[in-house]
Amino acid sequence: xxxxxxxxxxxxxxxxxxxxxxxxxxxxxxxxxxxxxxxxxxxxxxxxxxxxxxxxxxxxxxxxxxxxxxxxxxxxxxxxxxxxxxxxxxxxxxxxxxxxxxxxxxxxxxxxxxxxx
Amino acid sequence: xxxxxxxxxxxxxxxxxxxxxxxxxxxxxxxxxxxxxxxxxxxxxxxxxxxxxxxxxxxxxxxxxxxxxxxxxxxxxxxxxxxxxxxxxxxxxxxxxxxxxxxxxxxxxxx
Numbered sequence: 163x164x165x166x167x168x169x170x171x172x173x174x175x176x177x178x179x180x181x182x183x184x185x186x187x188x189x190x191x192x193x194x195x196x197x198x199x200x201x202x203x204x205x206x207x208x209x210x211x212x213x214x215x216x217x218x219x220x221x222x223x224x225x226x227x228x229x230x231x232x233x234x235x236x237x238x239x240x241x242x243x244x245x246x247x248x249x250x251x252x253x254x255x256x257x258x259x260x261x262x263x264x265x266x267x268x269x270x271x272x273x274x275x276x277x278x279x
Numbered sequence: 280x281x282x283x284x285x286x287x288x289x290x291x292x293x294x295x296x297x298x299x300x301x302x303x304x305x306x307x308x309x310x311x312x313x314x315x316x317x318x319x320x321x322x323x324x325x326x327x328x329x330x331x332x333x334x335x336x337x338x339x340x341x342x343x344x345x346x347x348x349x350x351x352x353x354x355x356x357x358x359x360x361x362x363x364x365x366x367x368x369x370x371x372x373x374x375x376x377x378x379x380x381x382x383x384x385x386x387x388x389x390x
Binding site for chain 1: 322
């Protein structure tokens with residue numbers, strides 16, 4: 163099955179700086195890569211995702227890049243704010259086949275991001 | 280109410296107890312999932328239901344028993360659990376197999 167590695171496990175930045183979290187995956191057939199943010203006491207929340215037919219996607223201060231050749235993808239947060247502090251998870255999946263395990267999400271171990279004011 | 284809700288939010292149970300976790304999704308999705316989240320580990324997929332039919336049981340011990348009476352509700356029945364089963368249990372739903380939306384979780388402590 164798919165293996166997703168995520169680094170770093172912890173990341174501390176000053177408010178206003180940028181933060182980058184990187185993930186690698188093993189299954190070259192994976193084609194969908196979501197990122198989740200989990201705040202204390204809450205479930206993971208989908209914040210951005212990217213499909214394998216694009217190399218980059220942006221949504222305000224967050225962006226995700228994908229390098230299919232190298233099988234890695236990254237989350238970029240610019241102008242960080244204290245409310246960005248949370249655990250971030252990357253995930254990968256092959257796709258959308260109903261009734262099969264091909265659509266199963268494989269998660270990284272998470273990155274604890276702390277933004278200091 | 281919108282999104283994915285879970286009850287109870289916190290549960291403490293003894294190893295001989297029987298309890299159930301409940302999940303409800305208000306998003307019109309047709310797939311629902313149970314995950315286990317333990318410290319320092321990736322999210323562990325436990326069960327998947329698609330159109331009320333269980334399509335995956337990820338080698339979960341029989342002391343965990345899922346039930347999906349309809350596409351909006353999902354239960355996890357618990358009995359004779361072990362202390363190592365203490366974790367955050369998350370429910371999620373999706374319309375297809377990728378964009379999963381999570382509930383807030385049930386923090387389970389087995390004493």
